[in-house]
Amino acid sequence: MQINENGEFRPTIVAFCCNWCSYAGADLAGSSRASYPADVKIIRVPCSCRVNPMFILRAFERGADGVILCGCHPGDCHYSTGNYYARRRMTMLFGMLDYLGIEKERTRVEWVSAAEGAKFSATMNEFVSAVKELGPNRKLRDLRCKN
Amino acid sequence: MEVNELQKIGVFVCWCGSNIAGTVDVAKVAETLKNEPGVVFSTDYQYMCSEAGQLIIKNAIKDNGLTGIVVCSCSPRMHEATFRKTAEAAGLNPYMVEIANVREQCSWIHKDMEEGTEKAIILGRSAVAKLNLNTPLIAGENPVTKRALVIGGGIAGIQTALDIADAGFEVDIVEKKQTIGGKMAQLDKTFPTLDCAACILTPKMVDASANDKITLYTYSEVDNVSGFVGNFTVDIRKKARYINTDVCTGCGACTEKCPSRKTPNEFNMGLDTRSAIFIPFAQAIPNIPSIDKNACLHFKTGKCGICQKTCGVNAIDFEQEDEIVTREYGAIVAATGFNPIKVDKFDEFQYSQSPDVVTSLELERIMNAAGPTKGKLVRPSDHKHPTDMVFIQCVGSRGESCREKGYCSKICCMYTAKHAMLIRDKYPDVNVHVFYIDVRTPGKNFDEFYRRAVEEYGVDYIKGMVGKVSTRSNGRLLVQGSDLLANEQLLLETDMVVLATAIEPDESVKDLATMLTASIDTNNFLTEAHAKLRPVESPTAGVFLSGVCQGPKDIPETVAQAGAAASKVIGLLCKDKLIANPCVAKSEELLCSGCSVCANVCPYGAITYEEKEVNDHGVRETRRLAQVNSAVCQGCGACTVACPSGAMDLQGFSTRQIMAEVDAICK
Ligand SMILES: Cc1cc2nc3c(=O)[nH]c(=O)nc-3n(C[C@H](O)[C@H](O)[C@H](O)COP(=O)(O)OP(=O)(O)OC[C@H]3O[C@@H](n4cnc5c(N)ncnc54)[C@H](O)[C@@H]3O)c2cc1C
Numbered sequence: 136m137q138i139n140e141n142g143e144f145r146p147t148i149v150a151f152c153c154n155w156c157s158y159a160g161a162d163l164a165g166s167s168r169a170s171y172p173a174d175v176k177i178i179r180v181p182c183s184c185r186v187n188p189m190f191i192l193r194a195f196e197r198g199a200d201g202v203i204l205c206g207c208h209p210g211d212c213h214y215s216t217g218n219y220y221a222r223r224r225m226t227m228l229f230g231m232l233d234y235l236g237i238e239k240e241r242t243r244v245e246w247v248s249a250a251e252g253a254k255f256s257a258t259m260n261e262f263v264s265a266v267k268e269l270g271p272n273r274k275l276r277d278l279r280c281k282n
Numbered sequence: 283m284e285v286n287e288l289q290k291i292g293v294f295v296c297w298c299g300s301n302i303a304g305t306v307d308v309a310k311v312a313e314t315l316k317n318e319p320g321v322v323f324s325t326d327y328q329y330m331c332s333e334a335g336q337l338i339i340k341n342a343i344k345d346n347g348l349t350g351i352v353v354c355s356c357s358p359r360m361h362e363a364t365f366r367k368t369a370e371a372a373g374l375n376p377y378m379v380e381i382a383n384v385r386e387q388c389s390w391i392h393k394d395m396e397e398g399t400e401k402a403i404i405l406g407r408s409a410v411a412k413l414n415l416n417t418p419l420i421a422g423e424n425p426v427t428k429r430a431l432v433i434g435g436g437i438a439g440i441q442t443a444l445d446i447a448d449a450g451f452e453v454d455i456v457e458k459k460q461t462i463g464g465k466m467a468q469l470d471k472t473f474p475t476l477d478c479a480a481c482i483l484t485p486k487m488v489d490a491s492a493n494d495k496i497t498l499y500t501y502s503e504v505d506n507v508s509g510f511v512g513n514f515t516v517d518i519r520k521k522a523r524y525i526n527t528d529v530c531t532g533c534g535a536c537t538e539k540c541p542s543r544k545t546p547n548e549f550n551m552g553l554d555t556r557s558a559i560f561i562p563f564a565q566a567i568p569n570i571p572s573i574d575k576n577a578c579l580h581f582k583t584g585k586c587g588i589c590q591k592t593c594g595v596n597a598i599d600f601e602q603e604d605e606i607v608t609r610e611y612g613a614i615v616a617a618t619g620f621n622p623i624k625v626d627k628f629d630e631f632q633y634s635q636s637p638d639v640v641t642s643l644e645l646e647r648i649m650n651a652a653g654p655t656k657g658k659l660v661r662p663s664d665h666k667h668p669t670d671m672v673f674i675q676c677v678g679s680r681g682e683s684c685r686e687k688g689y690c691s692k693i694c695c696m697y698t699a700k701h702a703m704l705i706r707d708k709y710p711d712v713n714v715h716v717f718y719i720d721v722r723t724p725g726k727n728f729d730e731f732y733r734r735a736v737e738e739y740g741v742d743y744i745k746g747m748v749g750k751v752s753t754r755s756n757g758r759l760l761v762q763g764s765d766l767l768a769n770e771q772l773l774l775e776t777d778m779v780v781l782a783t784a785i786e787p788d789e790s791v792k793d794l795a796t797m798l799t800a801s802i803d804t805n806n807f808l809t810e811a812h813a814k815l816r817p818v819e820s821p822t823a824g825v826f827l828s829g830v831c832q833g834p835k836d837i838p839e840t841v842a843q844a845g846a847a848a849s850k851v852i853g854l855l856c857k858d859k860l861i862a863n864p865c866v867a868k869s870e871e872l873l874c875s876g877c878s879v880c881a882n883v884c885p886y887g888a889i890t891y892e893e894k895e896v897n898d899h900g901v902r903e904t905r906r907l908a909q910v911n912s913a914v915c916q917g918c919g920a921c922t923v924a925c926p927s928g929a930m931d932l933q934g935f936s937t938r939q940i941m942a943e944v945d946a947i948c949k
Contacts, residue, residue: 158357161387170391173388178944178947180919181865182918182919185932187921194948197945198948204481214814215811215812215821220924
């Protein structure tokens with residue numbers, strides 16, 4: 136989280152992108168100059184199924200305001216079934232966040248193909264404004280992790 | 283942040299002309315990243331990927347004794363390989379390179395210099411944080427056994443074997459029946475050109491048996507498969523034929539003299555009978571008989587032995603036993619084909635009750651000149667010439683009940699049009715009616731073919747389903763159906779009913795898939811590694827798919843896929859060594875509890891278990907531990923998250939590396 140000079144809230148957003156579809160989709164967003172807020176920082180993973188829900192909790196603990204997981208569309212996974220695993224795991228995580236009383240809207244799963252540069256940027260724009268709406272993440276933040 | 287004391291990192295910020303430098307203050311990025319842990323060198327340059335840029339990197343590595351480099355540049359999908367080579371040329375391990383994507387993910391999408399620079403620094407910082415935890419990775423090498431195994435000797439298996447042999451590699455075909463040929467050997471004429479199946483198939487069968495690169499194991503099955511891509515070991519069970527195949531000449535005298543002649547002839551779909559010692563059909567390959575133990579009088583009563591007395595070369599061997607041969611292969615192709623489903627559950631069509639209700643494959647035998655009726659179309663019950671025939675489409679296909687298949691069997695519309703046309707051509711006096719749900723004839727010259735049946739041959743196509751078939755007192759059949767277009771109920775008296783039965787994968791495929799760690803879908807068809815991009819590879823490296831075992835297909839499609847599978851096999855066997863991707867899963871033995879969760883989620887069957895002795899803080903014991911086969915693992919990481927004890931990790935994308943990136947971004 137950051138508050139700039141104008142008092143504007145600039146969220147920290149972590150985006151996990153699978154190497155084969157979403158990361159390529161982000162590249163396409165770049166080469167087609169489809170802009171999205173600089174708040175989004177991408178971490179490349181081989182497959183959405185590499186993302187442990189723990190990574191997401193870790194990001195929140197460290198001060199992220201939103202975490203988005205992007206993978207290949209169902210049926211298109213490079214490793215055939217990885218995104219199904221990711222979807223199930225994330226469903227579990229959503230349930231847990233809900234149970235703990237934490238805004239699960241700060242986490243999201245999206246399927247973005249390598250051809251969907253425009254969708255990638257639209258998704259990020261939309262997610263960032265949704266997180267901005269929610270305000271800074273305070274609940275999950277580990278107070279010992281000073282900033 | 284975790285810092286590897288021994289890491290000496292160099293940071294190289296590329297301008298990409300003005301592509302990056304236009305929105306990112308590259309000098310500031312280089313300057314700021316100098317303060318990151320582990321970084322001992324940092325610079326910027328106009329084009330890092332150019333020869334001059336690469337030289338800067340190489341020199342910096344040598345001069346500063348760098349252990350790893352971060353390049354802030356375009357997407358790793360663009361130049362990661364370039365910079366890995368550069369690093370390698372300067373003596374670094376190629377996996378000690380990380381790319382911060384500051385072009386596609388930063389300069390190209392942000393307009394504000396301050397914002398862009400700030401983000402580029404964070405992306406660089408995150409790459410440095412990851413690189414601090416990188417370890418040199420060595421790509422493993424495995425030798426390749428230059429021999430292929432094809433399981434199934436139908437047209438798919440034969441074509442694949444011929445193509446592989448053509449490229450100069452040895453290939454073995456394992457066929458569970460007494461002869462190769464598969465279903466195509468049973469067909470009469472084939473759509474869309476109506477050439478006779480035997481005329482185009484039997485030369486290929488002869489080619490396969492004459493080819494000195496091809497070894498046929500007929501009447502044989504795969505008992506066990508172990509190993510992995512390039513290095514499979516397979517046990518083949520050669521079932522006892524009770525014939526010494528080395529001396530048998532295939533003269534056939536024994537089959538003529540055999541007194542036990544009442545066994546339903548499988549090749550003719552049970553429409554006639556065969557002897558206990560038999561050759562499936564005249565052009566069988568190999569043309570050698572085998573004894574059906576269940577029908578043979580010698581095996582049943584201990585008497586007889588006429589075949590033994592008849593045989594001029596003393597080839598009959600009642601003592602023969604199954605033989606297991608073990609062979610090594612570099613690649614395996616599954617070509618196990620299909621079978622029509624059993625239709626006895628479809629009581630409404632009277633298949634079990636009336637001999638005049640036949641399946642399409644039975645009709646192929648009836649129409650075949652070498653078949654039980656010598657190709658004469660007769661009513662099976664009384665061998666009279668029929669005047670009316672009704673075809674029912676989609677029997678068991680596209681249904682929802684448990685006796686039906688949900689999918690379209692694809693070939694039935696075309697072969698029914700073929701049957702109807704052939705009958706009308708040869709016997710213009712026979713009226714042919716076809717009940718259909720839809721006519722599906724996509725394919726080159728396929729729709730034209732169907733229209734010819736309707737327009738030139740006057741076949742009566744009726745859109746609608748048949749509700750009931752019953753036998754009349756005059757011996758004919760009564761078909762009750764509906765005509766959906768005319769919106770009326772129909773009653774047709776007919777001599778024969780032909781059921782276009784759904785096809786399903788051979789039942790052996792389930793066991794085979796387990797042995798090969800290949801996966802099957804809910805309909806038991808073998809699944810491909812990628813439905814669009816890798817249609818002839820199974821998800822298991824080194825296992826390929828050919829023919830109907832992967833999904834319903836006609837002969838042209840089967841042959842095309844067979845050739846494609848062969849070319850993939852050839853591509854594999856051409857290599858002397860397989861270089862494995864080193865970014866694969868690895869299990870920490872002291873943490874592993876042997877629970878099998880990782881193996882269950884692995885789409886490639888790369889994880890096995892071994893009893894191993896461990897030394898857990900002084901305690902020596904034997905434990906069941908997960909072992910990743912790095913030649914088979916594709917590095918998706920599914921197992922790493924599934925592992926409940928945190929033993930599984932992915933090299934190159936380890937949990938600590940990803941966490942470090944997260945921390946660096948959220949700092
Ligand atoms: C009635 C009918 C009519 C048809 N007419 C036409 C037509 O006119 N034109 C056309 O293009 N197509 C036609 N077809 C489709 C054609 O038959 C198939 O496309 C073709 O036979 C597929 O070949 P395959 O090798 O994949 O399978 P198969 O022919 O089934 O061959 C598979 C082989 O593998 C063997 N096998 C199975 N399991 C194992 C195992 N575990 N170990 C060892 N061996 C094993 C089997 O014994 C068999 O010999 C027709 C099909 C039917 C049913």
